[in-house]
Amino acid sequence: MSLPFPILLLLIFSTSSSFFITLAHCKIPRLGISPKMLTNEPDAPTQKLNDPNLKMFYFNQNLDHFTFTPKSYMTFQQRYAIDSKHWAGAKDNAPILAFLGEESSLDSDLSAIGFLRDNGPRLKALLVYIEHRYYGKTMPFGSAEEALKNASTLGYLNAAQALADYAAILLHVKEKYSTKHSPIIVIGGSYGGMLAAWFRLKYPHIALGALASSAPLLYFEDSRPKFGYYYIVTKVIKGTSERCYNMIRKSWKEIDRVAAKPNGLLILSKQFKTCAPLNGSFDIKDFLSTIYAEAVQYNRGPSYSVTNVCNAIDNNPPNRKKGLLDRIFAGAVALLGNQSCYDTNMFAHPTNNNKAWRWQTCSEIVMPVGYDKQDTMFPTTPFNMTSYIEGCKADYGVTPRPHWITTYFGIQDVKLILRKFGSNIIFSNGLADPYSVGGVLEDISDSVVAIKSNNGSHCQDIVMKRKGDPEWLVMQRDKEIKIIESWIATYQKDLRALNISI
Template structure:
């Protein structure tokens, strides 16, 4: 959530090494809730984020929850935020809504999440927001420079440790507020949505239920979807404008053709107004591919990014002055805005968040995303697991574990596992979100519900309200609220029936 998105090219240069990981096709989209690089000023939020009622705390968190070596007893300060202004209190067992942070700063999450703020007053709930270890201000080893330095320090960054962090903090909060029997509902989006679902499965004694928004927890080697991320990118653009789709299809060979000319890279640099010289045609192709992916993943109203891009590409027929490359460049400008120059590396600039996420996607969150044969808008470049493993191993000195997520969380037979061992989970997906191909899209039982919407984008249901939100989105949010409300009602009935008192 804001799982704040930029397509993370794993060729990003680390702050501590000059080695770059070369992947095929060299991009793994980051699981952000909203775009940080592309802002559309016309998509005004109808909600203003008031942080005056938020209290910031730091929890003395264990570095390692699973071993008893001397280093495991080290601690770090993990940030969390509480909003208690609408909470009815422990005496009535009022619920707790807990947002589980993902690969971004908590500051970004507080500016993007609307579900807790919208429904906290209705449920008279205590609102909790927890920052993920190694992101924002929740840095082990005293600083980001130390924490993100190499595999020895990054080794404590994984989903199991993150879930244990959340468990420790939530139990601490229940003790702090003397609220033993207040039910907890965990909420997360994107990678955080995966964490929310996994938390309910791993810690059912702590979380009564989970809302997992846009959580691609089936996008792994053992449960790889038939159609991939870029298939949906292609599909959405083609449905928006077949003319736009055809132009983009033709543009890749044209970029390569121009690049092969004498001074070809200089010509491309001039056409795309790049801020610096190009190293190859792949610089432009990666840049454009990222723009199309971002436009689709976060395609929401009122101005709808895909429509804006395709309208710019389709606006004028090809002429000598307005050739194919000028038109695809116009599509990029429509999304990024007019600038004096365009940095083709703008999506791969190394930040603390991108460095931490690179480790996670090079260790256990290994999603086999590539340009497969179904992804007809792009040049063929399927994901190559062998190359991926070798690249990560060369960079960090340790190989990824692409099967570990499935082993640890046991979702190879998702329907059977959830039906037998799971309950009280909402999986929400917009089918126009490229990550929906790895989501749970069918109801498993009466208490494991899949809510899918045809035109929904990434984490749209739990994001802040926007001007012109469609009726289907309003209805989806209300349905999610009603389900959670029913879980809480049944839980409180159980308390009464069992005569359990505080």
Template sequence: MMFQRLFLVHFFLLLSLTTATAKRLNTIPRLSPIGPRVWRDQPDKTTLGEFDGEDFETFFYNQTLDHFNYRPESYDKFPQRYLINSKYWGGANVSAPILVFLGAEEPIDEDLAAVGFLVDNAVQFNSLLVFIEHRYYGKSIPFGSREEALKDASKLGYFNSAQAIADYAAIIIHIKETLRAQYSPVIVIGGSYGGMLASWFRLKYPHIALGALASSAPILYFDDITPQDGYYSIVTKDFREASETCYQTIKTSWSEIDELASKPDGLSMLSKKFKTCNPLTDASELKDHLDTMYASAAQYNRPPTYPVNEVCKGIDGGGFGDDTLSRIFGGLVAYNGNLSCYVNAHTDPSETTVGWQWQKCSEMAIPIGVGNNSMFPPDPFDLKDYIEHCKSLYGVPTRPHWVTTYYGGHSIKLILQRFASNIIFSNGLRDPYSSGGVLENISDTVVAVKTVNGSHCLDILFAEENDPAWLVTQRKIEIKIIKEWINKYYADLTMF
């Protein structure tokens, strides 16, 4: 364990030394249903709800390393973790449904504690619940150890979305064979990157999954299908709608940070004003931290805390002074709570930090930039710099066009109308990643369910008693659609 930790620290330091040429690669919040846990005065949402881990039994499947080659090393195996809850299942005899959550860029334990759509609806579906962990995360590690699996690009080369959904296909087939549930319909569910996986799974493996719920899945944020400034345009809109004065303060703060940093002892003054954990060596440390805070607040702007509103209250309140930078510090405190220090605190890198960095550098090249009409300084996405940065990390260049080549994306309406069915794309329009989501119905069975006030993956988290009416309605619509898929499937079974 200690060796693994030291390996991750060493790897993270390597990444940190090469970030200057690709800032956008590092400041964009990762694709995750859960979001940061920063609220000091609020109970952690992931500890609430109806989750009971005792109802889940853990299994390990002897997974194939490489599903797409026949070289001897392709047949190597690794243990892949999945969990099953059969408490509410109606059984194979009545072909009761199977709801499968497709894990993404984190250990499956985190999803189990936060993603409640399956558990919340297990009774009315009489469904078997399955959570599958993504390869290279949690306990699903090839090559015997994490340090070996992350050693170099030759080992990381098996770490991609196509291998991941092939893993899921193998495990689902294994479960159905083991339980003799050949005719039980399968619905796959995922959020964010996992939502992309769910939609892609339905497209690639329609014979295995009857349908897919893809929550906050920005499948169109590749290959310049979506305007590059879409993400930060929505972040800006969220803050401006919350408070015009807050928006204006943030917009003017960047130049004031630069101005102060350029003065003798300016970085020292900034370090003191923002109570940084270590002295600032460059103004970009502070600006990147604030950039990430505002983006995260917007992406996860959900009840009951609504972090965008809280940040703006801190900025507008002037509790630390009336000047611009004091107000910005007030927003920092409002978001994080009262801490001994803020900004550039030492944190050990998580396996997600390391793993998602590889995924972004290999195939998940989402070209997010900042345009001229936002509260952030313009920072256009530079594909050449992005590729060179990733090549300096791993020795192999990014494949920025592979996602649209393999899964589609261009002319999405025409393609999905011709070849797809039974997919729900759900989005909250306050989520910056919704700018890359499917927001219009494609056909009668490829549908978009969106809410004006919704945030990232809110619909698949545990339901709470005080959830707003629009969120309750969104979930009811999704459940109704899935029930229609399943009922039609049962009707079709009687015809064969």
């Protein structure tokens, strides 16, 4: 589980002119488990999921878990789903696999996430999927219009509240199924992967372990990586085709050159078949950078491939000279398909999910992603915290807290912190995922392990299996579930040793 900018999510957009100034100084791509460019309805399921074993429920959730003012006792309906088909039951203390939702609707997660369904039968587990507050149908204050109205209502949207929501629902599920000692394993991807790791650290009495897939929890101001998101985008495209990389690198100046001509923006609009007139060269450059980042972050499957984009850019058609911008446009078409026109603001539409995520990135999820000098495919535009803060203040009247995540979750010295009080966490990353630069990539201890793959993309290990998945991916998934099995076996052994029964 965000933008006019690429990718997991961070979807950052706004209708205010002040924030568009901010965007010129920082490029924060979205997180999110699944690509959005192949989905025309960002708030809708990516596919219809017709599973008779999956039951939907609503939990009467507290608005505020951390204060005792009258307003904090307000409640809202939080959506979750359960699949009990393969569960061995309370008598065997059979495990619970719980997916912690991210900045997406539950419908999208159910259609995209395969890890629980794939491994539920093997573990004889109860499967639980929980929707994140303020996303999908889980809206406080009675409606999305009210919940997303302004900072006074959005102020209850943050990671700490979300974790407390999950804790309340998981304890409710255990009570509902009369299973006091069934171990819970939490799973999450992208922002949800961060939530899964944080949940294990904050609620170890509820979760036995966590699988945190593609979780860039080190991508914050106090722990930012040496190299950034767009460094990996550049590296993957250059490794795919150096010719493609060089043409993309040259295209930015060519776009500015054409834009400077009389009627230059009209020429570019016709060149790229835009649905609306361009306001400036920034519009088309932002659109293209989003395409490249999206292609790299979700570089999986036959239709969603960096190779396809670069092949289209590299292609030499017979009997016709192809100009540089013709080639660049062909790369966009390779990813988006043939359309009558192309919406350069396709990620800036004010969907409910985008509005909620925009707030989160303007409050606590502040990742300093920019075009740094080592990101050689892009013009250098480093992240600018000052303009970022100014844009958020203009939109909401509140100042972002860029250090709050590291203060609350304590991740500045991740090796030391996790070695001291962390256990039973898997951090999985594909090194071809741009967000892997902010991931935990080294084993911390025997029970806090990093599983990484050289070619893996964003959250590839937990999404639905595909026919023809590479062997390394099959092996990675198998390794993850074997580790989880070992946690459960040790837990069951401890129950017997302590003579603890149902």
